[in-house]
Amino acid sequence: MKPSWMLRLCAAxxxxxxxxxxxxxxxxxxxxxxxxxxPPPGLSFRWYGALLSNAQLMTALGTSAILAAIVATVSLLLGAPAAYAIARLDFPGRGVLAAMLAAPLLLPTLVLGLGLLLVLQPLGLAATWPGLVLGHCLVAIPFAVRIMTTAFAAVPKELEAAAWTLGATPFRAALRITLPNAAPGAIAAAVLTFLVSFDETVISLFLVGPRLSTxxxxxxxxxxxxxxxxxAALAMTLIAFALLMVVLVERLIGFTRAIGRD
Structure with a gap:
């Protein structure tokens, strides 16, 4: 049934x-x-040029890009095994594990940032790369786990069972059969966790320092x-970058396939 004109108007x-x-x-x-x-008094590209010549912002841009790449990698390395266990294995406490991994998303980032500062400051990890990576991973890993759980669950278990009958160990079957079939989900998780880290502000405010800022x-x-x-020029540049990442994922694999819902 086609949507009514009223529904279309409300959506518009x-x-x-x-x-x-x-x-x-x-x-x-x-x-x-x-x-x-x-409205602006006139139109010009002057502020985009000024953005490129702002050394402080460009340095922070490089820091955020490197940090987001590290966080995306760590989130996949830690989140994929947890997602596989939640989606494919049956063990006591599976629901508790899933709830614990999603818990950071339920807390305000202000609370997380303050808690991280109180924990990391005595350890000398505040305003350091390890501290920032840890703080960003705390909010990025739940996204990776959620996407990868859905992607793993969409892979038929019969494929692994067939590999077992042919002599593959459970680990080899998971590595050679399940993981490649869930690769679109891994790509989507990598892109999302990269953007989550790149855009994280509140936690970073607690953990950055004068020599290390995002x-x-x-x-x-x-x-x-x-x-x-x-x-405003910087904001539009970041919006364009995020849209480009989303469009690339959509064009390459499609979001429906990426989260395992073909």
């Missing part, structure tokens, strides 16, 4: 409300003025002390 209004702030930021990012004003934190600090369109 909802999308317009959600997209309107982004459209305003896009227009302001091309402002020729010196301040954040709408891009979201520097954006926050820049917006506090300066009110020019450079921050």
């Amino acid at each position: 209004v909802g999308f317009a409300i959600l997209l309107l702030p982004g459209v305003l930021v896009l227009i302001v990012s091309f402002s020729a003025g010196d301040f954040l004003t709408f 891009l979201p934190v520097e954006m926050f600090r820049y917006a506090e002390r300066t009110a020019d369109p450079l921050i």
Whole structure:
């Protein structure tokens, strides 16, 4: 049954409300003025050029990119085995394990950030790479586990059983049969955990230092002390990057296939 015109109208209004702030930021990012004003006094690419020449923001961008890549790798290495156990194995406490791995998503990031600071500061890990990786993994691993659990569950168990009958050990069958079939989910999990880490702000505010800072934190600090369109240009650049990542996953494997729902 086709949706009614009223439902379509409500959906269109909802999308317009959600997209309107982004459209305003896009227009302001091309402002020729010196301040954040709408409508802009003119259009120019000057703030995109200023963004590229801002050494502090570019350094923070490199830090965030490296950090997000490390977090995505660690999240997959730790999350995939846990997801396999939850999706494919039957053992006491499986539900408890799944709940514990999802627990960080139920807590406010403000609480997580403060708790991490109190734990990591005495250990000398605050404002360090290991501390940031640990903090970001705390919120990234649950996403990896959720996606990989769905991807593993979608692989028919008969495939592993057939490999067992041909002499493969359970570990080899999982490695050679189940994991390749769940690879689209792994790609989606890697992209999502990369974006989660790259965009993490609150936890990073507690864990960064004067010599080690991430891009979201520097954006926050820049917006506090300066009110020019450079921050809008940076915001649109990050939105475009996130959209590009999503489109690439959709074009290469499709999100439905990526989460194991063919």
